[in-house]
Amino acid sequence: MNHIASVDGKLFCLNYDDYRTFTEEFGAGTLRLEKYADKQIARIDATHFVQNPAKRMYQLHVNGMLMEIPEQCFSDFATGGCKSMPAVPPAPKPIIDVAECGFSPDYELLGDMYDDEYFPDFLVDKVKAQLLKLDDFLSGGVTEIDAVQAKLDEIVNAINDLEDVFAENDSEIETAARESIAEGVGYILWTHGIDIDIEEAIRERDW
Incomplete structure (x- = not known):
């Protein structure tokens, strides 16, 4: 699944491994945006969503939060709402707000x-x-x-x-x-x- 990260008004479309590294660097204050220049996108559009046939959804993570669009609504969304979808809010804010899903921002596995x-x-x-x-x-x-x-x-x-x-x-x-x-x-x-x-x-x- 694609992950969209927003920093300083810029959008980046990353795979999971790159997104995890991106957020770790962001949290440590070592993030260099030029390192991800080839991942930068102008806006979020339909091509960034990934189909999940099992759930009959199109999915995308935006700043750590899952966005789901039902299959039957995706065509309308892609040609309408998605084209005018505003940029997600820029940092500073946690890239992954795990607290909203019951996890501490500094959650450590085990x-x-x-x-x-x-x-x-x-x-x-x-x-x-x-x-x-x-x-x-x-x-x-x-x-x-x-x-x-x-x-x-x-x-x-x-x-x-x-x-x-x-x-x-x-x-x-x-x-x-x-x-x-x-x-x-x-x-x-x-x-x-x-x-x-x-x-x-x-x-x-x-x-």
Whole structure:
């Protein structure tokens, strides 16, 4: 899915990886717009939306927020509203307003587990590596719900396989870990515009 970023009145159309780097640089104050000159666009138009057949929507992320247009309305939107679509507000403001979706602007994947000494960092790293596989998978543009759920099942089963290793290190994937993992899965799904109930998403869990 395309991501539109707005900075200083300029618009940039980026893929997910570029958008993530863009926002990290923006947050760190190291963003150099000339680096993204080839990604700059004059305005948002119909070509920037990506069709999601599973949801029967055309989708686009604008400053971190998902915009969805139903398939049956897209032709009218593309020839009418989209042509006159105003530029999104320029910075300064957070590129990704994750707070509006229930996440802190400084959200860290599995941060609660890293902060709890009960969970050894090297084991949390193993869980995080599995969640990042989901992020990488969705970064490829996969939106079909059955395919996403199959990947989720694979990842959750891989986390299930870590339970013995946790036990060997006097730890356990229990309530706090379950909530942190579920939150991490929800965050990754949200950033890619995937709508799956979180209990269904982690349905294969043994924890």
